[in-house]
Amino acid sequence: MQDRTIVIVGAGITGVAAAEWLRRDGWAPVLVDPIAPGARGQTSYGNAGLLARTSVVPVATPALVRKAPKMVLDPGSPLYLRWSYLPRLMPWLLPFLRNATPDRMRELAGPLSEMTHDTNDQHMSLAAGTGAEAFIRHGEYVWLFRNRAEFEGDAFGADIRKRFGLEPEQLSRDQLQERDPNLGPAYTFGTLYRDFAWLGAPGGYVAALFDHYRREGGAFRQAKVVDIRPGEHPQVTLESGEILRAAKVVLTAGAWSRRFAEALGMTMRLEAERGYHVSMAGPSFTAPHPYMVADAKFVLTPMDGALRAAGVVEFAGIDGPENPEPPKFIAKAIKQVYPGLEFETSTTWMGRRPTTPDSLPAIGEAPGAPNILHGYGGQHVGLTIGPKIGRLIADLAGGRVPNIDLAPYRPDRFAGR
Numbered sequence: 001m002q003d004r005t006i007v008i009v010g011a012g013i014t015g016v017a018a019a020e021w022l023r024r025d026g027w028a029p030v031l032v033d034p035i036a037p038g039a040r041g042q043t044s045y046g047n048a049g050l051l052a053r054t055s056v057v058p059v060a061t062p063a064l065v066r067k068a069p070k071m072v073l074d075p076g077s078p079l080y081l082r083w084s085y086l087p088r089l090m091p092w093l094l095p096f097l098r099n100a101t102p103d104r105m106r107e108l109a110g111p112l113s114e115m116t117h118d119t120n121d122q123h124m125s126l127a128a129g130t131g132a133e134a135f136i137r138h139g140e141y142v143w144l145f146r147n148r149a150e151f152e153g154d155a156f157g158a159d160i161r162k163r164f165g166l167e168p169e170q171l172s173r174d175q176l177q178e179r180d181p182n183l184g185p186a187y188t189f190g191t192l193y194r195d196f197a198w199l200g201a202p203g204g205y206v207a208a209l210f211d212h213y214r215r216e217g218g219a220f221r222q223a224k225v226v227d228i229r230p231g232e233h234p235q236v237t238l239e240s241g242e243i244l245r246a247a248k249v250v251l252t253a254g255a256w257s258r259r260f261a262e263a264l265g266m267t268m269r270l271e272a273e274r275g276y277h278v279s280m281a282g283p284s285f286t287a288p289h290p291y292m293v294a295d296a297k298f299v300l301t302p303m304d305g306a307l308r309a310a311g312v313v314e315f316a317g318i319d320g321p322e323n324p325e326p327p328k329f330i331a332k333a334i335k336q337v338y339p340g341l342e343f344e345t346s347t348t349w350m351g352r353r354p355t356t357p358d359s360l361p362a363i364g365e366a367p368g369a370p371n372i373l374h375g376y377g378g379q380h381v382g383l384t385i386g387p388k389i390g391r392l393i394a395d396l397a398g399g400r401v402p403n404i405d406l407a408p409y410r411p412d413r414f415a416g417r
Contacts, residue, residue: 092271137198249371273379279309312326
């Protein structure tokens with residue numbers, strides 16, 4: 001009898017989605033993570049909750065490269081760098097900078113759009129009938145700019161989005177205020193995208209998917225993985241020394257995937273791009289829909305019983321301590337959006353986005369490491385694309401040819417770079 005055991009290492013949104021799609025496909029999945037799905041320690045817990053179908057512009061842009069040196073020296077900027085970490089960042093940073101050209105951005109936008117364009121449908125297909133669908137909200141999404149000139153300064157990004165049918169409506173200050181009377185005077189121009197979705201509680205959503213997976217017979221081991229061995233019968237070794245044997249292993253450990261990929265002999269350019277949130281419980285009012293606050297680089301999302309501001313970028317390594325400055329920056333910037341906002345309590349959080357130099361995830365099997373399927377590298381859109389990556393993993397495990405070209409996402413594409 002054919003072995004249908006498959007071990008999934010990492011239980012964030014991508015790992016839980018992969019495990020559930022594999023279970024539906026007739027596999028006997030074993031999901032492994034030291035942190036329970038949906039818990040605070042998971043990166044999937046603290047994101048902005050946005051299903052970001054408009055995110056087709058790569059992280060590396062000429063504008064970012066031009067502004068970054070000044071930004072990392074400015075404490076009032078949404079970009080942070082721990083200078084002692086810079087030497088270790090260089091193997092990732094140099095190829096990242098090489099991708100920051102107009103031609104390369106246009107080239108990468110297509111594969112990014114392929115991942116993000118159908119996120120609403122992908123989440124609904126995964127969540128329907130699980131109980132998790134109750135967390136999905138539908139509405140509009142507005143970008144806030146201080147003025148029209150700030151909006152026009154991103155003409156190249158707007159051009160890329162337009163190529164994929166993402167052309168927003170423009171909103172004047174009067175229109176913004178009519179839609180949201182609580183909005184502060186600092187923002188005088190906006191752009192509106194319709195047919196958007198977000199989550200009322202990202203952690204609760206992942207936990208609900210996981211609970212369904214368990215009810216339907218999926219296995220979970222709350223344990224730390226220390227080694228993965230490829231081969232005809234791949235193995236996963238736990239910290240306790242126990243060895244799990246399977247027909248295939250799926251690596252969906254987010255920013256921690258790099259260590260395992262390198263132990264498999266791969267060159268994996270994956271950085272823990274750290275983000276922060278400030279969550280305000282019991283707000284005196286809330287946003288009518290998510291806002292992207294363009295100058296401060298965070299998303300403000302109405303959630304269940306709270307208003308969450310999530311974003312900014314910090315490079316400080318996967319294990320570095322939390323920095324108190326990014327939450328302070330976010331809290332100050334919120335006052336520009338909503339000067340009259342009051343709330344009962346606020347909490348802060350830090351997570352690690354797994355980001356590649358080309359902003360694309362790693363999906364599939366790498367040469368020299370048979371029966372290990374990779375699925376990570378979601379950068380700022382990990383929640384958005386997690387269900388789709390999970391479904392693609394199930395296709396690959398079942399020997400089916402996916403209906404998209406996976407060449408841009410090859411896990412071994414950084415070899416020799």
